[in-house]
Amino acid sequence: MIGGALQRGVTGELAPALARFGSTLRAHGIAATVRDEIDAVQALGLIDRDDRDEVGSALRIALKIPREAWTAYDRLFSAFWTGADLIEPPDLPPQPPPRERREPPRLLSWDPVRRRMSEPDEDADNPGGTREGTRPAASPQALLRRKSFDASAWTAQEMAAMERMLARLAHRLATCRSRRWVPSVGMPVRGRFDPRRSYRRALATGGEVLRFARRQRAVEEPRLVFLCDTSGSMDAHTRFLLMFVLALRRAARRAELFAFNTELVDLGRDVVAGKIRLTLDRLATRVLDWSGGTRLGESLATFASCHLPRLGGPRTIVVVLSDGLDRGDPAELASAVKRIRARVRRVVWLNPLLGDPRYEPIARGMAAALPFIDCFAPAHNLESLERLLPQLVV
């Protein structure tokens, strides 16, 4: 009876009992470190160990159980109290499901015989050819900029040029200033006078301030959160948009990447900085139902409840890459976008279809989400992405 050991107050038995409780918690996916267990032993020494509720809440306080885990904790604690713990197997394995080790699919390499799970009517929805014409321009690069993403035949050189250009674009992002003041280095001429460091330096010159030290706003990148639609109707654009995001992520360390079609997948950990091709292959194994249908509202709602508390903030910018062709309830989409908007600096919606001058956002989902979007922009070629950059800066 482990609970019994607590009640008898045998100090020698307290620590092993708590260590076992701690490992039970960990087995059920509740993080509890040795440090927390030490805190818990200390707390138990201070309270009435015969009072079940008091022991329960004291352990919850000392083990720092987050609100989300209270239900699980209460269940485990009552088992622990009666001494019946450790028997039931953990029903919530905290590890993510093992990654499928299969051949990197060829979905991303534009294999004409790619697996598709989309319905025929969805294809009908997709205008597909919403490209701007490849107007003649002064330089090959300018031509490249106008080339629409869904032009499926790209040569290796064009791809490389695109990657370089994207990487350069991304670099321009990483110079945002925060509100924090930090010491300037070198001999700055701008910034706010910093008396402390100025007088410190003056010691070396006999008390005369010869060089002013200054402080300036710290460079702090905004946190960018990308939500990429990988459904069938977005198929033609996904790879290029993902490449843009990955190139961005190389420069912007605080970029997060999620993919969604019927469910939301956090891709943050699968992204390898600077290795766009390797990453794309990895992503292909992670995203289930690649090129399938969309449940836009549901996916965004999952994002809002599971990831937004962690990622939201005054320096967060959420970018949704989707055509807004949704098979779910528009009201759900609207409320999800609204919730996201409430917690972040800006919501940008990139819609490749917008590049077509004839397009109007009348898809039900898109129309519902529109009031909560700060910037609704096309993303059908590099030029349009370049124009987007000011929106990604706080």
Place this chain on the structure above:
Amino acid sequence: MTPEIVELLANLEAAGYIAEPATATALYLARATQKPLLVEGDAGVGKTELAKVLARLVGTELIRLQCYEGLDVQTALYEWDYPRQMLRLRIADGRGEDASALEARLFSREYLLERPLLRAITHSGGPAVLLIDEIDRADDGFEAFLLEVLSDFQVTIPELGTIKAEHPPYVLLTSNRTRELGDALRRRCLYLYLDHPTFEREVRIIRARCPEARGALPEQIARFLQGLRARSLVKPPGVAETLDFTRALRLLHQDSLDADVVSQTLGCLLKDRHDLEALSPAEVAALVASSREARS
């Protein structure tokens, strides 16, 4: 229950803070183990109030550090009073004072501007209550710095040496969870999550804080609030809103809930346009009616 916790609970109540036993347990453990207490919960559930009441109970000063983005060490810990130092230096120049004595004088406590953290550490005559409010608004760098201060309760000022706290302060940190706190900081504290009050507790809170609300009004208000919070709202009303609402109703000389008056004073409870729009007058009337009925 441990007698100390029972006593603390009663004291909190006497001071006007109706707490759950878990809240009192957390306060007691934090005091006994000298660990900071991290309090999380929705806006308006009484996180800041807890610190104020604690200061009143202990009979000490409440030192408050409001966090914001860009908060730096100069604002949080200490800074030298440079203009005064410069003036003193110029005066000394004219008089030809002894250099080393002057230096010792210039870098003494006299010219040190104590900011909240240092003030809590140097507080004499018993520990102070240090409230670090909305720590989630400060940036990660400040959080790391705070970790250092909170673990040793000592500060090293190059010109003065190390200042160690005679009486380590009681530290309460609050967070609205606009961003996830670092694990290191979380692990160093004890953790208390404050929920919205239950019906019984809310009634007691209204009675304690707004004694002018008579009769069945507190029950009706509490039931109305429970019904309101059960809906999905962008910003569910907290205890602070409940009390505002009660006071508003009393100012309008109401002794029981009335659908019209509630609709007009709903702005005390719902502070979001979408929430207000989502609640139609008919729904308000239904909620009010059910809050009134349940009593009889």
